Amino acid sequence: MKRRDLIKLSAMGLLAVPGISLAARVPAVPRLQLELRPEQRHWFVSGGAPSDGAPVALWGSNLDLLRLRQHQPVEIEVINNLPDETTLHWHGIRVDNAMDGVSGLTQAPIPPRGRFVYRLTPPDAGTFWAHAHHRTYEQLARGLYLPLIVDEAEPYTADRDQLLVLDDWRLGKDGQLDTDSLGDMHEWAHGGRMGNILTVNRQHRPQLKARAGERVRLRVLNAANARIMVLQLPDWPIWILAKDGQPLSAPREHAGPLVLSPAERYDLLLDIPPNGEGSHSIYHLANESQIEIARLLVDAQAAPLVRSAPVPLAANPLPALPARAPDHRLQLDMTGGAMGSLRQAVYRGQMLNIDELVQQRQIWAFNGSAGLAEQPLLRARPGELVEIELHNNTRWPHGMHLHGHHFQAESARYPSDLWHDTLLMARGDRVPIRFVAGTQGRWLLHCHMIEHQAAGMVSWIDIVV
Ligand SMILES: [Cu+2]
Numbered sequence: 392m393k394r395r396d397l398i399k400l401s402a403m404g405l406l407a408v409p410g411i412s413l414a415a416r417v418p419a420v421p422r423l424q425l426e427l428r429p430e431q432r433h434w435f436v437s438g439g440a441p442s443d444g445a446p447v448a449l450w451g452s453n454l455d456l457l458r459l460r461q462h463q464p465v466e467i468e469v470i471n472n473l474p475d476e477t478t479l480h481w482h483g484i485r486v487d488n489a490m491d492g493v494s495g496l497t498q499a500p501i502p503p504r505g506r507f508v509y510r511l512t513p514p515d516a517g518t519f520w521a522h523a524h525h526r527t528y529e530q531l532a533r534g535l536y537l538p539l540i541v542d543e544a545e546p547y548t549a550d551r552d553q554l555l556v557l558d559d560w561r562l563g564k565d566g567q568l569d570t571d572s573l574g575d576m577h578e579w580a581h582g583g584r585m586g587n588i589l590t591v592n593r594q595h596r597p598q599l600k601a602r603a604g605e606r607v608r609l610r611v612l613n614a615a616n617a618r619i620m621v622l623q624l625p626d627w628p629i630w631i632l633a634k635d636g637q638p639l640s641a642p643r644e645h646a647g648p649l650v651l652s653p654a655e656r657y658d659l660l661l662d663i664p665p666n667g668e669g670s671h672s673i674y675h676l677a678n679e680s681q682i683e684i685a686r687l688l689v690d691a692q693a694a695p696l697v698r699s700a701p702v703p704l705a706a707n708p709l710p711a712l713p714a715r716a717p718d719h720r721l722q723l724d725m726t727g728g729a730m731g732s733l734r735q736a737v738y739r740g741q742m743l744n745i746d747e748l749v750q751q752r753q754i755w756a757f758n759g760s761a762g763l764a765e766q767p768l769l770r771a772r773p774g775e776l777v778e779i780e781l782h783n784n785t786r787w788p789h790g791m792h793l794h795g796h797h798f799q800a801e802s803a804r805y806p807s808d809l810w811h812d813t814l815l816m817a818r819g820d821r822v823p824i825r826f827v828a829g830t831q832g833r834w835l836l837h838c839h840m841i842e843h844q845a846a847g848m849v850s851w852i853d854i855v856v
Contacts, residue, residue, distance in 0.1 A: 420510070422466040426453040427473050427535065434588065434595040445566055449534035451593075456554065457539040461516040467509045469501060476500035477535065479509065480524035480794070482654060483636045483812040484541070486511045488832020488854075491794055494525035496763065496833050496851065515707035516543040517636025518610040518656045520556075528845045529573050531616050532561070532584060534593070538612055541636070543705055549608035549660065551601055556593070557622065557651070557675070557684070558614040559586030576846075580729045580754045582787060583617025583842035589675055591685040599685055603667045603692035606701075608632070609659040613651040617840040619788065619815065622649045623674040623681060624661065630701050633658035637797050637810035638704035648676050652790030652815035654839040660701050665692050709797055709810065710774075710827045717825065718775035722782060723768065723836075725816075727755035727847060730786040736761040736847070753847040755785070755838070761847035768836065768850040771828040777852075780823045783816040789848065790815050790839040791824075798826035813839055828854050 430451035435444070450473055459465055469479055478500050480492035490509050491497045501507045513519075522536035538556050561584065563569035578584050591597050601607055613620045630642035635656050642660060649657060667689045674681040727733035735744045736756040743761075748754060753761035757768070771777055783789055790813050797810040802822045804815060816822060831854050838848035 420464045420466050422468055422508075423457070424453070424468050424470060425457070425479075426470045427477060428452065429473065430534070432593060434590070447560075447562065447567060449568065450530065451534050452537055454537060455593075457521060457537055459511075459513050459539065459541045461513055461541050461544045464510070464512040467511070469507050469509060471501045471503055471505050471507075473535075474503055475530070476502045476505075476525060477523050477530060478507075478525045479521050481509070481511060481519065481521050481539065482792075483517070483519040483656070483797075484511060484513050484539070485515065485795055485829060488795065488830065488834065491832070491834070492524050493794070493833075493835050496835060500525045513541040515636055515709065516541045516705070517633055517638070517707065518612065518658050519636050520612055520614065520654075520656070522614070528584070528616065528841045529570075531614075531841055532573060533568060533570075534558075534560075536614050538610070540610065545705060547608070547704055550605035551607045553599060553601070553607055553609050555591055555609055555611045555622070555673075555685070556614050557589070557591060557612065557620045558593070559589050559616075559618045561586045562588060574752075576749065576752060576754070579752070579842040579846040583840040585618050586615070589682060589684045591673070596683060597685050599687050600690070601663055601687055602690045603663055604665045604696040605663050606698070607661045607663065609661050610656065611649065611651065611659065612656045613653050615653050617653060617842055619653070619790075620651045621676040622651065623676050624649070625667075625671040625673070625687065627664060627667065628662040630660040631657055632660055632701070632704050634805075634809045635797065635812045637707055637709060640706070640808065641703055642701040643806065650815065652788075652813055652839065653841065654790060654792055654813040655811075655815065658704070662698065663689055665696060668692070712799060712825050712827065713776055715776065717778040719769055719771055719777045720780075721769060721778075722758075722780045723850075724758050724782050724784055725755070725789060725848065726759075726784050727761075728785045728787050728843075735759075737764070738762050738847075740765065748847075752845070755843055755847035757848060757850045760850070763849050763851065767833070767853035769852045771852065771854055773828055773830060773854060773856060775828045776825065777828055778823055778825045780821060781814075781816060783818055783820045786818050787843075788815060788817050788840075789843060791836070792839040793824075793826070793834065793836050793852075795832070795834040796826045796829050798824040800824045828852075830854065831856050
C-alpha cells in the first residue's frame with residue numbers, strides 16, 4: 392500500500408484503532424471475471440428455417456447469468472477476448488456515471504485483449520441486464536449481453552425462479568448469423584432489424600420444468616435489437632411484481648399477453664394450478680399468428696399446497712417524486728424515419744438536409760438534432776425534479792431508455808404507478824415522464840430499438856453539481 396493511501400484510510404478513521412489489522416477493518420470487495428468471447432450455440436431449427444446441424448457462432452461470455460447482491464459492492468473485471476472493441480452497460484442499475492459503460496460518452500471502449508474493471512454497488516434489487524454499448528446494433532445482434540439479477544437482501548419466497556430472456560436472431564442461408572445485413576439503412580429507417588428465429592435463454596424452443604401447484608417467479612427480459620415481444624403464457628393466475636427492476640407497491644393481477652419493448656423487463660408471479668400437469672406452450676404473438684417459443688413441462692404435484700395472496704417485493708430505495716412543480720420542464724420531439732416528415736437536422740454541429748443526413752446514416756432526430764450532440768438536452772442538479780414530454784411524432788413505435796434513472800410516465804399503456812427505465816411508445820403518443828435527477832454525470836437518453844439509436848435517436852442529460 393502506498394503512503395498516500397495509508398493517509399487517506401487514516402483520514403477516514405479506518406486506521407484509528409491501534410492493534411486492529413487493516414484486513415479486519417476494510418472488507419475485500421469481491422471480484423468477478425467476465426470474459427467476453429465467441430460462443431457457439433446449437434439451434435436445431437425445423438420447418439423451413441436454415442439448419443444444417445452446425446453450431447451458430449455468436450458473441451457471449453463465460454457466464455449465462457450475473458447474480459449480484461443488493462447493497463454489496465462488487466468489481467467486475469471484463470476481459471475482452473472478442474475481435475472488436477466494446478463496453479458493457481448495466482442496464483437499469485444506478486451506477487456511478489464512470490461505470491455506465493457508454494462508449495464515447497462515459498468511457499473509451501475496451502480494446503481486444505484489453506480489460507476494464509467495473510465497480511458497482513447495486514442499490515436496487517431486481518431483474519436487469521448487462522449489454523454491449525459500443526456499435527450496439529451489431530454487438531447486440533451478435534448476442535453480447537447477459538441477464539443480471541440483483542438478489543433482495545431478504546430473499547423473496549417463491550417455489551421457483553425462472554428467467555425468460557427473449558431474443559430474435561437473423562440467420563442466413565448458411566445457418567450462421569447474417570452479418571452482411573447489419574447496418575441496412577432501409578431497416579434503420581423502418582422498425583429496425585428483425586430476426587428469423589426466436590430464442591428463450593439463448594435456446595431455440597427450450598423445455599422448461601416446473602411442478603404442478605408451484606408459485607413461480609418469472610423474470611422476463613426482451614433482449615432483441617428491435618422486436619416488440621408479445622408474450623402469451625398459459626392461462627393461469629399471473630401477477631406483476633416489478634417492472635424494469637422496480638417493485639410495484641402491491642402485486643397487480645395480469646391477464647392476456649404481456650407486451651415488451653426491447654430492453655423492458657417484468658417480474659411476474661405465476662401460480663401453476665394443482666391440476667396443471669402436462670406440457671404447456673409459451674408463445675410470441677405476431678400479427679395473427681402465434682409462435683411457440685418455449686414449452687413448460689409440468690410434473691405431477693409434489694405436495695398439497697396452501698396458497699396465500701401474493702406479497703409485494705421489498706421496496707427499493709428509489710427517491711419518491713416530490714409533489715411540486717418540476718424544476719425543469721421540456722419537450723422531446725421525436726421525428727424522422729420512413730413515412731416521416733424529417734427534412735433537415737443538425738448533425739455534429741451542422742445543419743444537414745435529408746440527403747446529407749442519409750449519407751451520414753442518420754434518419755431520426757430528437758428536437759431537430761440527429762446523433763449524439765455536443766450539448767446535452769438538459770442540465771440539472773442532483774435532486775431536481777425533471778419532466779420531459781416525449782412526443783412520438785413518427786410513424787413507428789419506439790422504446791425510450793434513460794440511463795441511470797427510473798421515471799414515472801403518464802401513459803395510457805401502463806398503470807401510472809410503475810417505474811420504468813425503458814418505455815414503449817406507440818406512434819403519435821405524447822407521454823410526460825418525471826424523474827428526480829440522480830448523480831453527477833452524462834446520462835444517455837435514447838431509443839432502445841437499437842438501429843434507431845444508431846440512426847439518430849440519441850441524446851443525453853448532464854447532471855452537474
Ligand atoms: Cu425507436
